[in-house]
Amino acid sequence: MREIQNSPIGIFDSGVGGLTVLRELYRQLPQESILYFADTARLPYGNRPSGEILQFVREILTWMAQQNVKMVIMACNTSSALALEAVRQEFDFPILGVILPGAKAAVKQGQRIGVISTPATAKSNAYRQAIQEIDPNAQVWQIPCPEFVPLIEQNRIWEPYTKQMAQLYLQPLLARNIDTLVYGCTHYRHLETVIKGIVPPTVNLIDPARYVVQAAEKELKLMALGQTRPALPTRFAVSGCPQTFSQLSQQWLGYHPTVESVSLPTMVTAAVTWEEVEMLE
Structure with a gap:
């Protein structure tokens, strides 16, 4: 042992x-x-x-x-x-x-939950299923963000284009008045400064890591x-x-x-x- x-x-x-x-x-x-x-x-x-x-x-x-x-x-x-x-x-x-640890944390923070993730994760509905199994009353919106990982891996985090893409991806979630945002990809925590500049401070940010x-x-x-x-x-x-x-x-x-x-x-x-x-x- x-x-x-x-x-x-x-x-x-x-x-x-x-x-x-x-x-x-x-x-x-x-x-x-x-x-x-x-x-x-x-x-x-x-x-x-x-x-x-x-x-x-x-x-x-x-x-x-x-x-x-x-x-x-x-x-x-x-x-x-x-x-x-x-x-x-x-x-x-x-x-x-x-995913499950992130989902558990999200439902403790809010009821209107946005998830940004890769297209494959969004397509799987894994976060929606995990969150609603814990709390069936929670509302979940998932947005695929295909450009984020390549931008991070190319070290382009601080370029204006990256902020533009973040605004594009986050806008539909903000329009839903989310109270919680889950980083549904471990890469996305590296964009937190950019994201904090877009979402209201009242939105809870969940890092499943x-x-x-x-x-x-x-x-x-x-x-x-x-x-x-x-x-x-x-x-x-x-x-x-x-x-x-x-x-x-x-x-x-x-x-x-x-x-x-x-x-x-x-x-x-x-x-x-x-x-x-x-x-x-």
Whole structure:
């Protein structure tokens, strides 16, 4: 058991969005060692079909299992919406998604809830379903924001065009007089300064990263998996260019991380899985 306790927590995302979860782990669980993986060779995830996302998630989790993680946080709403339930039974470690923690936090704050997300997450209706299962009286409006992730990954956050797109995406929600706004993509927390300049201060902003880490802490305690030795330095790995990720992430980490390039295992059963998932859409 002690060996498992001192294994790392795995986090994955398509890119730098998951750094919002990583920062919450640093804040809430500083004693834990962490393995961060960014699938930068295949971002963005938000416009891809569900079967493809499921394949990617299986490949990432298979690699993480090889790295002996004790838990994985899907720091990606698209993966959480489209693949979480399918893979939870396939691996022998806890896998947490960001949608349910975010939904629980949203209903505690308001009744008129807006969700900004990738097109795939919006299409899945995962947030609406999760929120209305908790509170059937809550009203939910979801807006797909396909340009946000590319703009963030290209480090264009402060360009006028980014503010214009934010205004375009948020206007329909503001017209509904929302009282709560959920960042339905972990990347979007990086746009908070821009978003705060558009939405009224009375609107509650919900960052699911905070709440999924709270859930992770409860899970670690429940399973007696809390680390017993000092944390090791965070290990960063990407499927794309390590230098690009390191340079981009420095502004949120405060340092240039050492990043390794990883080739993921290919899932030979992926074609069958795609057909099965597409039938469900």
